[in-house]
Structures are given as C-alpha cells and as structure tokens.
Amino acid sequence: MALLTPAEMAQADAATVERGVSGIELMEAAGRAVAQAIMRRWPRRPVLVACGPGNNGGDGYVVARHLAAHGWSVMVGALSGARPSAPDAAHHAALWEGVVQPLSVGLLDDAELLVDALFGGGLGRPLAGDAAEFIEAVRHRRIPVCAVDLPSGLDGSTGRAQGVAARADLTVTFFRKKPAHVLFPGRGLCGDIALADIGIPSEVLDTIAPAAFENSPVLWQRHFPWPSLEGHKYHRGHVLVVGGQTMTGAARLSARAAARVGAGLVTVAAPVFAWPVYAAALEGIMVTPFTDMGSLHDIFSDSRKNVLVIGPGAGVGGQTREQVLGALATGRRLVLDADAITSFAAQPQSLLSALHHECVLTPHEGEFVRLFGTDDADKLTRAREAAQRSGAVVVLKGADTVIAAPDGQAVVNTNAPAFLATGGTGDVLTGLIAGLMAQGMSPFWAACAATWVHAEAATRFGPGLVSDDLPGLVPGVLRALYGDAGHDGRHTG
Ligand SMILES: NC(=O)C1=CN([C@@H]2O[C@H](COP(=O)(O)OP(=O)(O)OC[C@H]3O[C@@H](n4cnc5c(N)ncnc54)[C@H](O)[C@@H]3O)[C@@H](O)[C@H]2O)[C@@H](O)CC1
Ligand SMILES: Nc1ncnc2c1ncn2[C@@H]1O[C@H](COP(=O)(O)OP(=O)(O)O)[C@@H](O)[C@H]1O
Ligand SMILES: [K+]
Numbered sequence: 001m002a003l004l005t006p007a008e009m010a011q012a013d014a015a016t017v018e019r020g021v022s023g024i025e026l027m028e029a030a031g032r033a034v035a036q037a038i039m040r041r042w043p044r045r046p047v048l049v050a051c052g053p054g055n056n057g058g059d060g061y062v063v064a065r066h067l068a069a070h071g072w073s074v075m076v077g078a079l080s081g082a083r084p085s086a087p088d089a090a091h092h093a094a095l096w097e098g099v100v101q102p103l104s105v106g107l108l109d110d111a112e113l114l115v116d117a118l119f120g121g122g123l124g125r126p127l128a129g130d131a132a133e134f135i136e137a138v139r140h141r142r143i144p145v146c147a148v149d150l151p152s153g154l155d156g157s158t159g160r161a162q163g164v165a166a167r168a169d170l171t172v173t174f175f176r177k178k179p180a181h182v183l184f185p186g187r188g189l190c191g192d193i194a195l196a197d198i199g200i201p202s203e204v205l206d207t208i209a210p211a212a213f214e215n216s217p218v219l220w221q222r223h224f225p226w227p228s229l230e231g232h233k234y235h236r237g238h239v240l241v242v243g244g245q246t247m248t249g250a251a252r253l254s255a256r257a258a259a260r261v262g263a264g265l266v267t268v269a270a271p272v273f274a275w276p277v278y279a280a281a282l283e284g285i286m287v288t289p290f291t292d293m294g295s296l297h298d299i300f301s302d303s304r305k306n307v308l309v310i311g312p313g314a315g316v317g318g319q320t321r322e323q324v325l326g327a328l329a330t331g332r333r334l335v336l337d338a339d340a341i342t343s344f345a346a347q348p349q350s351l352l353s354a355l356h357h358e359c360v361l362t363p364h365e366g367e368f369v370r371l372f373g374t375d376d377a378d379k380l381t382r383a384r385e386a387a388q389r390s391g392a393v394v395v396l397k398g399a400d401t402v403i404a405a406p407d408g409q410a411v412v413n414t415n416a417p418a419f420l421a422t423g424g425t426g427d428v429l430t431g432l433i434a435g436l437m438a439q440g441m442s443p444f445w446a447a448c449a450a451t452w453v454h455a456e457a458a459t460r461f462g463p464g465l466v467s468d469d470l471p472g473l474v475p476g477v478l479r480a481l482y483g484d485a486g487h488d489g490r491h492t493g
Pocket of ligand 2: 398420421423
C-alpha cells in the first residue's frame with residue numbers, strides 16, 4: 001500500500017538496476033503492461049501515441065510497438081519532433097520501425113484513442129508551449145485517453161496540475177502508486193488506475209522506507225481490537241462524549257458510532273438542561289448530567305473513561321475551550337472535532353501547546369485552516385506538518401482524507417463515496433475513532449481503521465445516505481473484516 005514520490009520511484013528503479021535488471025528491461029515491461037491494459041479495455045482502433053522527451057516517452061515507444069504487433073493501427077507523435085535522448089528511451093525509440101511525426105493537434109483527427117506518454121514522474125516545471133497546447137486541445141475532444149504512469153502535467157508528489165494536466169480514462173502506473181494517484185485533483189484526472197508489476201522487487205522498499213500509504217485493512221487489520229471470550233465490557237473501554245446544549249444530535253451520533261464499533265461502555269455527559277433530550281434518545285448509552293466545569297471534572301475523574309470526545313455540537317466559545325483544556329489536563333486519550341477546534345481559532349497556540357500524542361484532531365478543511373492557517377502546500381504535506389506541530393494525530397477530512405502522525409507517517413483514504421458529504425457524518429467518524437481507541441488501538445491506527453470503516457459503511461448504503469444511517473451500517477462492515485481476520489463469526493477468542 002506504499003505510495004512513492006517520483007524521487008522514491010526513481011530510487012526503486014535504481015535499486016532494481018543495481019540488482020541486475022536493466023533499465024531497458026524495466027521500460028520494456030512498463031510499455032508492455034500499458035499495451036496489455038489498453039487491449040483489455042478497448043477494442044482495436046486507430047491510436048495516437050504522444051511521446052515526450054524523457055523516459056515516459058520511452059515507455060510510449062514500447063506501447064506503440066506492442067500495439068502494432070497486435071495489429072493495431074498506430075501513429076507516433078513526438079513532442080517537438082524530437083526522439084528521446086536518455087539511453088533507455090532512445091533504445092526503445094530506435095526499435096520502433098514506423099513513422100515518427102511531430103506531435104500536433106491535427107493528428108488527433110485520425111485517432112480514436114490517445115496514449116499520453118508525454119511526461120510522467122520527471123515533470124520539472126509547469127507545462128507550456130506545444131505540450132500545454134496539445135493537452136489543452138485533448139481536453140476539449142471526446143477522445144479516450146490512456147495515461148502512462150501519470151496524466152501529463154500532474155505533479156506526482158502533490159496531485160496538482162503543473163499548468164495544465166491531461167484527463168485520462170485509464171492510468172497505468174508501475175510498481176506502486178504515487179500520491180498524485182490518490183490525492184485530488186490528481187485522482188480525478190487519472191480515471192481508473194491499473195498498477196503493473198514490472199519486475200521491481202518489493203525488497204527495494206526496505207531502504208526507501210516510504211512514509212505514505214493508501215488506506216487499507218492490510219495496514220491495520222492486525223491491530224484491530226476484537227473482543228475475547230475471557231474479557232468483559234471494561235476490557236473494551238469506556239468512551240465519554242461531552243454533549244452540547246442545543247445541537248444534541250451530533251454528540252448522539254458520535255456516541256452511537258463509538259458503541260457500534262465495539263466500545264464496552266459509552267457515556268454522554270449532558271448539560272443538565274439538555275439531559276432529558278439525551279436520556280430519552282439513548283438506551284444502551286448512559287447519560288450523565290453536568291452543570292459546570294466542576295461537575296464535568298467529577299465525571300472526567302473516573303479513569304475507566306479512557307477516551308474523551310469533545311466537539312460535535314459543542315458550540316463555539318469559552319466554555320468549549322475550558323472543556324477541551326480540562327480534558328487535555330487529564331492526560332487521557334482524546335478526540336477533538338468540529339467546535340472543539342473552531343473554538344481555538346483566535347488562539348490556536350493555546351490548543352497546540354496542550355495537545356499530546358494520545359490526541360486525535362478531525363478537522364475538515366475549514367476547521368483545519370482555523371487552527372493551522374493556510375499555506376500553499378499539498379494536502380499530504382499540510383496534514384503532516386499539522387501533526388508535527390500539534391504532536392497529535394491529524395485527520396484532515398474530505399474525499400481524500402489524510403491521516404497523519406507526528407512522526408511523519410501518513411495514510412490517504414480512497415474508499416469514501418461522495419454520498420458521505422452530508423451533515424453529521426463527521427460526528428460519526430469521530431465516534432468510530434474514539435470507540436476503537438477505547439479498545440486499545442493506537443490513535444493513528446484507530447483513525448485509519450475508522451476512516452476506512454466509515455467510508456465502507458457509506459459505500460454499502462449508497463444513494464440517499466444520511467448520517468443517522470451510518471452507525472447501523474457499521475456491523476456489516478465489521479462482520480466482513482471479522483471474517484477476513486479468520487474468525488468464523490460464531491464465537492470469539
Ligand atoms: N521505475 C522507474 O522509475 C521507471 C520509470 N519509467 C518511466 O519513466 C518516467 C520518468 O522518466 P523521466 O524521469 O525521464 O521523466 P519524464 O519522461 O516524465 O520527463 C522528463 C523529461 O521531460 C523534460 N521536462 C520536464 N518537465 C518539462 C516541462 N514542463 N516541459 C518540457 N519538458 C519538460 C525533462 O527535461 C526530461 O527530458 C516514468 O513516469 C515512467 O513512465 C518506466 O520506464 C519504467 C520504470
Ligand atoms: N466529496 C466527498 N467524498 C467523500 N467523502 C466526503 C466528501 N465530502 C466529505 N466527505 C466525508 O464526509 C465527512 C464529513 O465530515 P464533516 O465535514 O465533519 O461533516 P459534519 O460536521 O456535518 O459531520 C468526512 O468523513 C469527510 O471525509
Ligand atoms: K504521461
């Protein structure tokens with residue numbers, strides 16, 4: 001599940017060459033894999049292969065050769081009319097026996113498929129001139145595009161367009177994905193993504209030690225807290241959700257989610273005036289009234305409540321700030337969301353300096369900016385910097401949620417459906433994270449697992465999803481994970 005930056009991919013390439021596989025062989029395997037993916041996806045048709053000046057272009061010449069060998073009608077267009085000069089690419093360009101025309105928009109008239117082999121990981125500056133003009137023209141045509149490695153113009157590390165970027169229907173990449181394949185807008189420009197094995201051994205990752213991964217149960221399955229026959233409810237932790245005065249739904253969603261994901265006990269601390277609302281709506285979840293910070297402290301003082309949640313529906317202001325700082329002072333595990341973050345917009349440092357490594361922050365982009373400010377970096381970098389600055393795990397939400405730890409490890413989530421963009425789903429995520437932390441999962445793995453489970457639950461429901469549906473969908477997702485973990489579903493232990 002590792003994600004490699006173009007620089008790390010070049011290291012992988014070099015390490016493979018050191019082990020005796022030549023660059024020419026790697027390029028042959030890459031181009032062949034692209035040609036095979038094309039033949040699987042599209043019936044035979046006239047194709048234009050647009051080749052750039054580097055190794056991405058080199059791959060293009062291999063694609064052209066393999067498609068032609070399978071009877072496809074292939075045109076090759078070279079950017080600026082020049083063949084690549086790098087040795088591996090030049091070798092493969094020389095093996096192409098057909099014509100090489102200078103790349104022009106007019107060549108598209110005779111093609112029903114474009115292979116974009118202009119630039120991949122080596123893009124060093126924004127696209128300009130002929131390349132930009134060509135990509136811009138393609139974007140306005142209804143011609144299917146298969147990108148080699150990356151849609152040209154996309155920065156492999158950030159997922160952002162450098163100037164203009166191609167939009168592909170299929171992107172075939174090699175060995176491991178890059179951040180650009182999972183982060184928006186890049187992910188939206190890649191179309192379907194196929195990962196091809198080109199003979200790079202996975203051991204090369206030992207020295208590269210990648211620090212970014214695509215979220216998957218593979219990463220955290222072995223840490224997932226399943227109950228044991230010898231256990232009892234206190235072995236499964238106790239989540240305390242501090243409820244708000246008027247927006248009571250948010251804390252209830254968090255509490256239900258924490259219970260569904262397996263927390264042994266869940267309590268909502270309810271402001272005394274709102275207590276009847278909470279108590280009437282929750283059965284298996286306990287509701288304890290509090291009047292002021294003193295009585296909330298009394299509730300916090302039971303150390304069996306091993307995870308505290310503040311933020312959903314909390315209200316923005318001094319009272320929430322006081323609750324957050326009080327909760328932080330307990331040293332207990334803590335999940336802070338929504339208003340718990342926004343309440344510190346005018347004094348972020350007072351929160352940042354109090355956070356510790358057992359805390360998880362779950363901001364959406366708006367909340368994130370209130371705490372960490374704006375800068376021009378990509379989402380992966382911003383989440384990592386925020387985790388480092390705060391010393392907490394940061395879950396920067398969205399269609400490409402990034403979960404980052406203070407040590408630089410980061411995971412990008414890719415299974416979220418657009419149906420999650422509806423009020424209250426974030427509150428459910430907060431509860432899932434807290435519920436897993438209560439059962440002993442580390443804050444980072446709990447955040448990764450919860451984000452995946454949350455998105456998988458939403459995917460199972462699909463259109464029409466509202467946040468109230470989500471907690472009830474969690475058991476189905478857990479059942480599947482449980483089966484995958486080798487349990488038969490009848491007993492535990
Ligand atoms: N493991 C690997 O690293 C492998 C890499 N392969 C291919 O090699 C590609 C990377 O090759 P390169 O590093 O040669 O990089 P690219 O081919 O992506 O681009 C580099 C070339 O483009 C020029 N260039 C960069 N930005 C430009 C711009 N904005 N306008 C005009 N020219 C620009 C550079 O001067 C250089 O000539 C990968 O994307 C992949 O397709 C494959 O052959 C298989 C193995
Ligand atoms: N376009 C999208 N595609 C997929 N997931 C999304 C999208 N927009 C938001 N989400 C997810 O939906 C949830 C919304 O959380 P949040 O913004 O806190 O909403 P709320 O405060 O209403 O609960 C997050 O888990 C986020 O990652
Ligand atoms: K490309």
